[in-house]
Amino acid sequence: GAVVSQHPSRVICKSGTSVKIECRSLDFQATTMFWYRQFPKKSLMLMATSNEGSKATYEQGVEKDKFLINHASLTLSTLTVTSAHPEDSSFYICSARSQREDIDTQYFGPGTRLTVL
Amino acid sequence: AQSVTQLDSQVPVFEEAPVELRCNYSSSVSVYLFWYVQYPNQGLQLLLKYLSGSTLVKGINGFEAEFNKSQTSFHLRKPSVHISDTAEYFCAVFYNDMRFGAGTRLTVKP
Numbered sequence: 001g002a003v004v005s006q007h008p009s010r011v012i013c014k015s016g017t018s019v020k021i022e023c024r025s026l027d028f029q030a031t032t033m034f035w036y037r038q039f040p041k042k043s044l045m046l047m048a049t050s051n052e053g054s055k056a057t058y059e060q061g062v063e064k065d066k067f068l069i070n071h072a073s074l075t076l077s078t079l080t081v082t083s084a085h086p087e088d089s090s091f092y093i094c095s096a097r098s099q100r101e102d103i104d105t106q107y108f109g110p111g112t113r114l115t116v117l
Numbered sequence: 118a119q120s121v122t123q124l125d126s127q128v129p130v131f132e133e134a135p136v137e138l139r140c141n142y143s144s145s146v147s148v149y150l151f152w153y154v155q156y157p158n159q160g161l162q163l164l165l166k167y168l169s170g171s172t173l174v175k176g177i178n179g180f181e182a183e184f185n186k187s188q189t190s191f192h193l194r195k196p197s198v199h200i201s202d203t204a205e206y207f208c209a210v211f212y213n214d215m216r217f218g219a220g221t222r223l224t225v226k227p
Contacts, residue, residue, distance in 0.1 A: 004160060034214070041126060043217040044207070093160070095215075104149050104168070104211045108160035 002028045004096050006109035013084055014117055021079045021112045023094030029074035030096035034106065035067075038091040050077055084116040119144040119210045123218035131226050132200055138193040138221045140182075140208030149211040150191040152182055155220075156204045164206075167191065178202070198225045 003026040013019050023033060032051050036044040048064075050056035050071035058064045066088075068080040077096075081088050091113050095106040124139040142150060149168050153161040165176025172184040182193045191208060203225045208218040 009158070036217075041219065043121070043219040046214055046216070049214065095161075104151075104166070104215075106215060108153075108162075110158060110160040 002026075002096075002098070002107040004030075004094065004107045004109040006092075006094055006112050008112060009110065010113045010115075012115045012117065015085055016083055018080055018082045019084055019114060021081075021092055021094075021114070023077045023079070023096070023109050025075045025096045025098075025107070028096075028098045028100075028107075030077070031074065031099040032097040033071055033077040034095045034097075035069060035077075035079050036093040036095070038093060038111070044093060047079075081114065084114070086116045089114055089116045119146075119148055119212050119216050121208050121210050121216055121218035123206075123208050123221050125221050126219065127222045127224065129224045129226060130198055133197045135196050136194065136198050136202075136223065138206050138208075138223065140191045140193065140218060142189050142191060142208075142210045144189075144210060144212065146212060150182075150184060151209040151211065151215070152176065152180070152191075152193050153207045153209060153217075154178075154204045155207065161207065164193070198223070200225050200227060 005024045007022045035047045038044045047062045048056045048058045056069035071077040093111040095108045120143045122141045130136045151166045152164040165174045167174045167184045175181045205220045207220050
């Protein structure tokens with residue numbers, strides 16, 4: 001199946017700094033990418049949907065100025081957590097979809113564990 | 118809006134025993150239903166999905182699930198589990214986007 005990578009897999013940062021997480025589709029062109037946040041013992045929460053070359057669509061309650069999403073190419077999307085605080089600590093997962101596949105088909109990255117001290 | 122409830126957060130079971138992971142969904146429109154598995158330090162992998170047609174869906178690794186519209190359920194089953202099935206399992210519903218349940222941690226003990 002298609003492969004999606006995330007980098008870094010783990011990151012620890014100080015409060016107030018910004019952190020960038022990369023999501024790459026390795027063997028296909030991802031016209032749409034999704035960013036999820038997973039809290040302990042809770043479900044994956046969709047944060048935003050991004051289409052290549054256009055602005056991301058954020059879910060209700062997600063601060064677009066805090067979670068900056070860029071989808072500049074068909075194989076790369078980035079999530080930047082700006083001025084991170086301890087409450088931003090979480091597991092962030094991206095997924096990608098190709099326009100060649102059914103709309104319900106998504107390939108998931110392995111996730112990034114963010115810890116803000 | 119669509120939502121998914123996974124009724125069990127943890128399911129311990131002995132090896133070679135049968136297992137059922139429960140999932141109920143809520144939706145006012147027809148949706149697609151999915152089960153994903155997440156092994157440690159890996160991304161979610163699709164186990165199976167229901168789009169339409171036969172209500173019994175067979176997936177990878179010997180798993181199957183049955184769509185029950187009247188009970189709004191999509192329970193996942195396996196007749197005999199292996200140690201390697203130990204993982205987190207997520208039920209999901211898709212309409213315009215994917216919505217996940219809270220997950221069920223399946224632990225298979227020898």
